Amino acid sequence: MATELKSEERIPLTAAGRQRIEDEIGRVETRMAELRELVAEAHDDRTADDDERAAAFAMLDELGRQEAKLLELRAILERAVDATPPKADVVDIGTVVRVRDEDGEESVYTVVNPAEAAPSQGRVSTGAPLGQALVGHKAGEKVMVQAPSGAWQLDILEIGLAA
Secondary structure, eight states: OOOOOOTTOOEEEOHHHHHHHHHHHHHHHHHHHHHHHHHHHHHHOTTOOHHHHHHHHHHHHHHHHHHHHHHHHHHHHHHEEEOOOSSSSSOOTTEEEEEEETTSOEEEEEEEOGGGOBGGGTEEETTSHHHHHHTTOOTTOEEEEEETTEEEEEEEEEEEEOO
């Protein structure tokens, strides 16, 4: 998620994407509390040797990374806007698309903002070649996906709204 964003830039998120970020904020906050406790214990241990002091510095470093991650996640939520389109007649952020490839295999993708992309879960970014090919098209249309691995054609079978 290390995407550089302008402070005024609005970030379209689906409801599921917003929930994922909120859940991640909870995990980061929990980890930060754990690290603060460990650092405090290490600080109070006056018998610590060099290895234990080095481990404490490593925890401080991780704490700093977690704080940066938390700030980034909160910044995304502050600029988030609902990505749900009013209707699902054209592929855009917040739509679910059922497609068929040239071999007849069907797939379903949810089109999302890069901040909430998870390709292994079928959540395709508008910045990815597949997302770029789909956005702006309607059911019944054919699209050509141009990716580094090659080009292929998809038939858009159905478009719906993401849950």
